[in-house]
Amino acid sequence: MIRVEGVSHRFGALEVLRDVWFEVPKGEVFGFIGPNGAGKTTTLRMMATLLEPLHGRILVGDHDVVDHPAEVRRLVGFMPDGFGVYERVTVREYLDFFASAYGIERTARARTVGAVMELTDLGPLATRLVQALSKGMKQRLAIARTLLHDPEVLILDEPANGLDPRARIEMRDLIEQLQGLGKTIVLSSHILTELSDMVSSVAILERGRVLAAGPVGAIGQQLHPERRVRLRLLAAPADGGAALRAVPAVRDVERGPDGDLRIAYQGGDDAVAAIVAAAVQAGLGVVRVEPERDDLEHIFLEVTRGELQ
Numbered sequence: 010m011i012r013v014e015g016v017s018h019r020f021g022a023l024e025v026l027r028d029v030w031f032e033v034p035k036g037e038v039f040g041f042i043g044p045n046g047a048g049k050t051t052t053l054r055m056m057a058t059l060l061e062p063l064h065g066r067i068l069v070g071d072h073d074v075v076d077h078p079a080e081v082r083r084l085v086g087f088m089p090d091g092f093g094v095y096e097r098v099t100v101r102e103y104l105d106f107f108a109s110a111y112g113i114e115r116t117a118r119a120r121t122v123g124a125v126m127e128l129t130d131l132g133p134l135a136t137r138l139v140q141a142l143s144k145g146m147k148q149r150l151a152i153a154r155t156l157l158h159d160p161e162v163l164i165l166d167e168p169a170n171g172l173d174p175r176a177r178i179e180m181r182d183l184i185e186q187l188q189g190l191g192k193t194i195v196l197s198s199h200i201l202t203e204l205s206d207m208v209s210s211v212a213i214l215e216r217g218r219v220l221a222a223g224p225v226g227a228i229g230q231q232l233h234p235e236r237r238v239r240l241r242l243l244a245a246p247a248d249g250g251a252a253l254r255a256v257p258a259v260r261d262v263e264r265g266p267d268g269d270l271r272i273a274y275q276g277g278d279d280a281v282a283a284i285v286a287a288a289v290q291a292g293l294g295v296v297r298v299e300p301e302r303d304d305l306e307h308i309f310l311e312v313t314r315g316e317l318q
Contacts, residue, residue: 010033010034010035010036010037010069010070010161010162010193011032011033011056011067011068011069011070011162011193011195012032012033012067012068013029013030013031013032013052013056013065013067014030014065014066014067014068015028015029015030015064015065015066016028016029016030016052016055016062016064016065016066016067017029017062017063017064017065018048018051018055018060018062018063018064019063024217025048025051025217026048026051026052026062026217026218027217027218028065028218029048029052029065029214029217029218029219030219030222031212031219031222032222033193033195033210034193034210035193036188036191036192036193037193037194037209037210038184038185038188038194038196038207038208038209038210039193039194039195039196039208039210039211039212040196040197040198040204040207040208040210040211040212040305041053041195041196041197041198041211041212041214042197042198042199042201042204042211042212042213042214042305042309043199043213043214043215044199044215045199047199047214047215047216047217048214048216048217049166049197049199049214050089050090050166050197052214053087053089053164053166053195053197054089055067055074056069056074056085056087056164056195057081057082057085057087057164058074058078058081058082058085059087061074061075062074062075069081069084069085069162070084070161070162072084083158083160084160084161084162085160085161085162085163085164086154086155086156086158086160086162086163086164087155087164087166088151088152088154088155088163088164088165088166088168089166090166090167090170090197094139094147094150094151095139096138096139096140097138097139097140098138098139099135099136099137099138099139100126100131100134100135100136100137100139100142100150101122101126101135101136103139103150103154104122104125104126104150104153104154104157105118105119105122107154107157108121108122108157111157111158113157113158121157122157125153125156125157126153128153128156128186129149129150129152129153129156129183130149130179130183131146131149131150131153134146143176144171144172144173144176145172145173145175145176145179145180148168148169148172148176148180149179149180149183152165152168152183156187160192161191161192161193162192162193162194162195163187163192163193163194163195164195165184165194165195165196165197166197167197167198167199168180168184168196168198169181169198169200170198170200181206181207184196184207185207196208201305201306201309202305202306204305205305205306208225208305209224209225209226210222210223210224210225211223211225211228211305211308213308213309213312213313215312215313220312220313221308221312225305225308226277228308228312229308230277232308232311232312235260235273235274235275236273236274236275236276236300236301237271237272237273237274237300237301238271238272238274238281238284238298238299238300238301239265239269239270239271239272239297239298239299239300239301240269240270240271240272240284240285240288240293240295240297240298240299241269241295241296241297241298241299242268242269242270242288242293242294242295242296243293243294243296244268244294245264245268245269245270246270246291246293250262250264250270250272252287252288252290252291252293253270253272253284253287253288253291255287256274256280256283256284256287257283258274258275258276258280258283258284259272259273259274259280259284260273260274260275261273272284281298281300285298
């Protein structure tokens with residue numbers, strides 16, 4: 010849905026992006042991660058046609074952001090990190106104003122605004138002044154604003170920044186709901202725990218360069234070809250798991266202090282399935298299977314280790 014091809018940019022003598030390449034698949038929740046100052050916001054503003062790349066190009070739905078900005082804007086809803094709100098209007102008035110700015114006809118405007126408020130759970134707050142909203146509700150209002158023209162792509166810059174734990178959970182649920190509607194969503198953040206439960210693909214940006222991009226599992230497997238799975242059993246096997254050592258993908262089997270088996274293996278989900286099948290065939294009472302997860306924080310530290318030294 011989005012292709013960033015060899016993009017570079019600078020502000021005066023300051024080079025902020027250098028030969029950036031990555032792709033965002035259609036329907037994906039894509040994490041754009043990196044520390045403050047890495048160039049995330051600059052890249053997102055280019056995707057939203059607010060900046061032009063100095064070199065390279067960005068395609069959104071096969072439309073070049075420089076050559077066909079109007080077509081890109083029809084596809085994209087952009088929520089910047091530092092968004093502004095008009096505070097002395099109600100939620101409904103605020104959304105109605107932006108629906109008008111998007112060119113939505115008056116006859117369809119009330120229906121559109123009502124549908125967006127229902128989707129973002131702002132309906133009960135329709136008559137409340139914007140200045141009376143909490144930070145979390147203002148974030149929801151900003152997302153509602155981006156949805157008015159029913160874009161295919163949502164670009165959200167630090168959407169959970171400054172939210173309390175409950176508001177962050179609600180934000181995550183809303184993003185999952187929007188993905189379920191077929192939206193392609195790009196999220197940026199420098200707080201990796203915000204993204205770990207939402208994204209399946211990422212691009213890791215450091216000092217203006219993409220160090221890794223693609224599915225989280227593929228990046229993790231590339232960094233650590235040997236992975237681990239934990240089997241919780243009704244009782245520890247007397248033979249120490251000899252049946253599991255016979256599985257071709259298995260490299261090692263250890264018994265944990267609680268009697269669980271911790272198995273090192275190479276491969277993907279098919280290897281885990283083979284391990285579980287062997288355990289069941291051997292008569293082991295499998296209670297739980299806990300594959301090692303690819304933690305974004307660990308991946309980020311591994312990928313950026315050489316860059317930061």
